[in-house]
Amino acid sequence: MGVSLKDVASRAGVSIKTVSNVVNNYPHVTPQMRAKVQQAIDELGYRPNLTARHLRKGRTGIIALAVPEFGNPYFAELAGAVVDAAARHDYTVLVDHTAGLREKELLVSQGFRAHVIDGLILSPIHLETEDLTARTDSAPLVLLGEREYEAPYDHIAIDNVAAAREAVRHLIGLGHRRIAFLGSRTGRERQPAHLRLRGWREEHAAAGLEADDALVVVTDGYGREDGASAMAALLDRGGRPDAVFAYNDLIAVGAMRTLTERGLSVPGDVAVVGFDDIEEGRYGSTTLTTISPDKEAIARLAVDSLVERLAGGTAPEPRRQRPGYRLVVRESTTRSARSR
Amino acid sequence: MGVSLKDVASRAGVSIKTVSNVVNNYPHVTPQMRAKVQQAIDELGYRPNLTARHLRKGRTGIIALAVPEFGNPYFAELAGAVVDAAARHDYTVLVDHTAGLREKELLVSQGFRAHVIDGLILSPIHLETEDLTARTDSAPLVLLGEREYEAPYDHIAIDNVAAAREAVRHLIGLGHRRIAFLGSRTGRERQPAHLRLRGWREEHAAAGLEADDALVVVTDGYGREDGASAMAALLDRGGRPDAVFAYNDLIAVGAMRTLTERGLSVPGDVAVVGFDDIEEGRYGSTTLTTISPDKEAIARLAVDSLVERLAGGTAPEPRRQRPGYRLVVRESTTRSARSR
């Protein structure tokens, strides 16, 4: 095995505690003692065993982040932001993906890495309130994303209904009247797309327009191909929309691809709005109008909340925090943004 | 603190060892004993403390993966594949990003999480051979990517020169003669883009064509904006190419955006080939021809190599493994692939 404190101690002819003092930069060590110990450390190539330290201190300095998929740039970008936010608190992030599987989400939330992670940030898709209330793991948990839960955990999410309404309002304001929603899921009320779909409905109502349910398209997943096939299905069934509000940017990108293939122009024939503001949307041949959640704020709030609970002290009530967002208008809804 | 083995043992009225046996599914435990212990475990909500287990066993079952950026979908997709490959060996992956900083790469390679990770998979950009030979951390290390090192570590990378040559050959075969290379870095020979640039040169030579260095554009980074500005710079300086071979897909995407903005058509005016085969390239309004490295193979080989060294036993010579790749032809070089 490796070199331990004891080895260094005997090499330097001092006690184990003295070595520990040096390693941990304790103030009251004489310079010469420090030098002697440091030399032994260097000679032996000693590295502290963090596992032992963790056991002793009861904490590891590692927090976990579980997202559905790295393949979705939104989560990839978010993960980067979380890693950076955590680093500012001297925490390392263990990133995991749940592959959109409820089973995996359950596993993660139950603390499958008990005691090796100090806390968890989870962005669930399928988890239910019951799963959360049945949770036994004692590590603090912070939730991310659109799902709503009646469970005592911090939850960070932008106001999805309001954001969706703003997106739809933008389209209505441009004169569109047949606005499709791409990316609804079948099943329960609380499914992820619920809030954004509700925003779509509410804004129609507010504008005195009828929301046509025939323009709501269910998808299997949240990827580009799901958007492409949803758009194709919608066109095939006849009622061509004059605008599309997609659950997220990937679906929007897929939908635009199908429109291109069908010889329809964006935004000329069909305007498109997405959700997430992934970088990809800023570089297509038609850039994408989208709702841009403040990812840095989301990451920061999540990490700060977790760190606060980890620090103990005050254990505040579970909080619901709403970071900001904004509508970013690009070419997929307005030609004018086009440089030529 | 939490519930420990000891608590369960006293609750069940047995020894600590018996509880351990049950927890670890040791074969020789009478069913009734097992039932009794299991009941105590359930009642107390006992979870094994993995940190303690790690300390005792000298290993953690965690491997680290360090990539430059999650924002680059190539690495995000690769990370997903590595997580899955590792899971098949019962390893958890701690994903880290180096932000393309040499300092961070150094830190990671030196084992800043000593003993909490069993091994490391690193995709370096700036690390030098000296950094690697000076490495003291004893955890096994597997390298990924285009950089070449004279250091005793396993290295997984596709044949970048051959792949680049195939991409350029494709362009030459289509009749292009002014083929730009976007994404070279200034500085040392061994900089990442070196091999792909060399492929560009070699294939020109093999075809009896002159490679025009005025068509090689240096970029600061490897993102979409770097591609966009590189393309703009190239067009601004006058010598318009009839084709572009980009260091990676992101640069290609950025370049295509600039071409669109300038009113040039792809592939009509300028054909474009990328490298990485990120999903994004399959959904633009002009899909992207690219070199597609076998990411699953890369992830699998990396994890397998690491696991093999972790298992100890035979410590084979450092190996250089070359997973496969293929040229995927799409619309950015051939209209014919277009559906209309």
Add this chain to the structure above:
DNA sequence: CTGAAAGCGCTAACAA
């Protein structure tokens, strides 16, 4: 098949 005890490497009282 089960129990007792040692010890993984470290930190933190407490002593000296």
Add this chain to the structure above:
DNA sequence: TTGTTAGCGCTTTCAG
């Protein structure tokens, strides 16, 4: 200022 010692919770000989 430095040394001694007792665990953190677990696995693992070695007995019984």
